[in-house]
Amino acid sequence: MFKYFELNKIFFITSKAPKYVLLLFIIVLSIGLTEALLLSPEDYKQSHSVRIMYVHVPAAWISLGIFSIITFLSIFGYIFKIRNFFLISKSLAPSGLVLNIVALVTGSIWGKPTWGTWWAWDARITSMLILVLFYVIYLVAWRIYENKDKVFKITLIITILGIVNIPIIKYSVDWWNTLHQPASINILSKSSIHVSMLFPLLIMTAAFALFSLLIFLMKYNTELIKIKNKGLDRL
């Protein structure tokens, strides 16, 4: 099974994929922006400020998803000694961090007209800020440590500690009284969001996912070339 993780075969695919992903991202983002800014209706309570949801929510969802994937890959990479999983994790982190920051900043911009404040130390916002810190610590660890075995161990510990924060973020609006509204979209039960708003939200989520994929592929290719550079040094 692990022969499929050979760098030669992976690079063959990942070096060609970015241009197609970029094209697809531009198309999906254009549709998403048209839907989000022009075609979707305003909210009866929040008026046009609801449109911020179309960047805030996908950014939050994908940053949480990326951190979960990083943790999963780090654990399995460590257990089964698949170094490539750590490389994939490292390549996923930059887009996760940026999307996390986007979620926080756009949430803050949304908070001003909705709650009357840019920032509140409530459970959801604070736990999202903590996730940013975990992303930063994770990326800094890769920069600091040269020894691969050491960096694998340290990043694994960071992700295991950080993953505890994910359910806290998810359920913070249910467990505590927060300014943040409860989830409007549920997979298991009926969502409270109208389809006219759900549709642009899902398109924007797809666009953000494609952007993450694009950044991941570019970063992953960079990491592979770095490895090859070291290989040439040894020749």
Next chain:
Amino acid sequence: MLLMNGYGLYVWSAFIFTLFSFASLYVVIKAQYTKEKNKFIAKFGTLNPERAAFAKSQSINKEILSNTSSI
């Protein structure tokens, strides 16, 4: 459409910040990619013919050298 009932400033700034963040990250990652690739090509050029032939026998090296088009 621009004013959005007084919410335009908030909505547009949120979208502009998002797109600016995306563009910045793309530029940074692309610059890193180009830097590493140029380093690889430069190192390859300094190898003697025997070592270069050996390095070129690895398909990934061939792939990096052949894939000169930017992302």
